[in-house]
Amino acid sequence: MTDLDPNRTPVLAAGCVLWRRSTPDGALRLCLVHRPKYDDWSHPKGKLKRGEDPLAGAVREVAEETGYTAVPGAELSTVTYMVRGRPKQVRYWAAEAATGGFTPNKEVDRILWLPPEEARKRLTQFRDRELLDELTAALRLG
Secondary structure (H helix, E strand, O other): OOOOOOOOOOEEEEEEEEEEEOOOOOOEEEEEEEEOOOOEEEOOEEEOOOOOOHHHHHHHHHHHHHOEEEEEEEEEEEEEEEEOOEEEEEEEEEEEEEEEOOOOOOOOOEEEEEOHHHHHHHOOOHHHHHHHHHHHHHHHHO
């Protein structure tokens, strides 16, 4: 977490650590998105629209970036970091993938459904790995 400059209003965003169970073994799989603009792998997330509820924004962003409907669960950490000299604050939720299917778009050109350890290796940012740990802990607890 990065300290916020009290003189700068943060960019507000929201996203989900999206998961599902594979068939037929029921193993946990996490959805990672590849953003060609940054050439990175991350969890689906994006900026909130003016006045948008953060959870609604997180679900919207998952649908826009992955094509899947998210069924939100536990709220995870809020992550704050700097982008071009301005703080960005992203609220995250654990969310199970329901119906849907991916179609490449200008923001996300690929998604992967990976086991947790493979997802950990693929994620570009350390902060995203911490969210992965939170999700797996939340699913173990219940």
